[in-house]
Amino acid sequence: MSERIVELEVLRFNPETDTEPRFQRYSVPCMNEWVVLDALNHVKESIDPTLSYRWSCHMAVCGSCGMMINGEPKLACKAFLREYEGVIRVEPLAHFPIQRDLVTVIDDFVTKLKRVKPYLIPKEDQPVEAGEFRQSPAELKRYKQYTLCINCMLCYAACPEYGLVPKFIGPAAISLAHRYNEDSRDGGREERQQEIASNEGVWECSFVGACSEVCPEHVDPAGALQQIKIKSTVDWYKEHAMPWSKK
Amino acid sequence: MAKSNKPIVWGLFAAGGTVTAFLTPALVLLTLLPVFGVMPELLAYDNLRAFAGHWMGKLVLFGILLLMMWHAAHRLRVTLHDFGVRADGAVAVAVYLAAAAGTLAAAYFLLRI
Numbered sequence: 001m002s003e004r005i006v007e008l009e010v011l012r013f014n015p016e017t018d019t020e021p022r023f024q025r026y027s028v029p030c031m032n033e034w035v036v037l038d039a040l041n042h043v044k045e046s047i048d049p050t051l052s053y054r055w056s057c058h059m060a061v062c063g064s065c066g067m068m069i070n071g072e073p074k075l076a077c078k079a080f081l082r083e084y085e086g087v088i089r090v091e092p093l094a095h096f097p098i099q100r101d102l103v104t105v106i107d108d109f110v111t112k113l114k115r116v117k118p119y120l121i122p123k124e125d126q127p128v129e130a131g132e133f134r135q136s137p138a139e140l141k142r143y144k145q146y147t148l149c150i151n152c153m154l155c156y157a158a159c160p161e162y163g164l165v166p167k168f169i170g171p172a173a174i175s176l177a178h179r180y181n182e183d184s185r186d187g188g189r190e191e192r193q194q195e196i197a198s199n200e201g202v203w204e205c206s207f208v209g210a211c212s213e214v215c216p217e218h219v220d221p222a223g224a225l226q227q228i229k230i231k232s233t234v235d236w237y238k239e240h241a242m243p244w245s246k247k
Numbered sequence: 248m249a250k251s252n253k254p255i256v257w258g259l260f261a262a263g264g265t266v267t268a269f270l271t272p273a274l275v276l277l278t279l280l281p282v283f284g285v286m287p288e289l290l291a292y293d294n295l296r297a298f299a300g301h302w303m304g305k306l307v308l309f310g311i312l313l314l315m316m317w318h319a320a321h322r323l324r325v326t327l328h329d330f331g332v333r334a335d336g337a338v339a340v341a342v343y344l345a346a347a348a349g350t351l352a353a354a355y356f357l358l359r360i
């Protein structure tokens with residue numbers, strides 16, 4: 001195992017004492033196979049205990065360690081140091097207000113997530129004795145990829161449209177709505193459409209595609225949004241050109 | 248929240264994008280052929296004129312031109328928005344009027360052939 005000194009340039013901001021964020025340099029002795037999160041942990045343990053950041057699982061499942069690494073939204077626990085040369089710049093996720101150091105305020109995302117009702121709204125009520133709702137592998141395949149989202153918000157940091165228009169519901173929340181819409185057991189699509197087929201919903205998206213590029217779980221949120229656009233267009237024609245057709 | 252009315256223009260945009268993506272390479276190729284001295288009989292002026300003269304040819308050409316123009320108009324609207332032009336209403340009126348004018352012109356010239 002070889003060691004190397006990594007220069008980290010970390011954004012610092014303490015709302016109690018600072019008026020402006022600033023950068024702080026750390027020289028961190030690192031193992032070659034470390035990820036950026038290991039380097040941050042080393043800073044916190046042995047160099048500067050005041051550094052704040054979020055993390056939990058260290059294995060790309062909890063979604064809490066998202067940050068900008070050299071300007072790109074990444075999971076710090078999946079960003080290998082060997083892939084970087086020179087000074088590594090670490091900043092909080094773009095497009096979110098900073099709470100402290102690398103910790104952001106994520107209320108906006110959480111509120112939007114709630115708005116799209118990301119849970120199963122059963123088509124029909126069924127007594128427990130009736131047994132489980134059955135689903136074929138083909139029906140599972142329709143939405144499985146969208147269940148993989150870990151709510152890391154990298155896609156929001158990557159999305160220029162969200163940066164420009166903060167009221168845009170955004171990639172992950174809309175993809176999660178799609179996940180339930182595509183579920184054969186679900187009957188809540190019309191309720192979700194009220195949010196996601198609005199101007200602040202899928203129609204704010206101009207298909208830049210950055211969300212799908214940065215998504216660590218290969219959810220392909222951009223794909224979900226385009227599918228929703230097609231279905232909402234079909235809806236629109238049904239509702240306006242053929243008002244007699246009831247879905 | 249109210250559902251958006253953008254599907255009207257987006258439907259034309261998506262259909263136009265698909266048509267354009269398929270046709271542009273073919274058009275580029277066909278334009279390059281004469282440059283390399285290949286001039287298929289099929290593309291001779293009289294043949295193309297006869298194609299545009301038939302009512303089915305007119306219909307095909309009109310459909311393609313209409314979709315391409317509405318695609319371009321909507322693309323321009325979104326691009327301007329991405330560049331920070333916030334007067335979306337005015338931009339929409341301008342680009343869609345241009346597409347409508349183009350559509351009418353296409354119909355007029357096709358009908359004259």
Ligand code: SF4
Nearest residue numbers: 149150152153155215
């Ligand atoms: S869609 Fe991908 S990038 Fe966006 S929050 Fe979910 S896992 Fe993260």
Ligand code: FES
Nearest residue numbers: 058062063065077
């Ligand atoms: S620490 Fe859980 S995703 Fe990185």
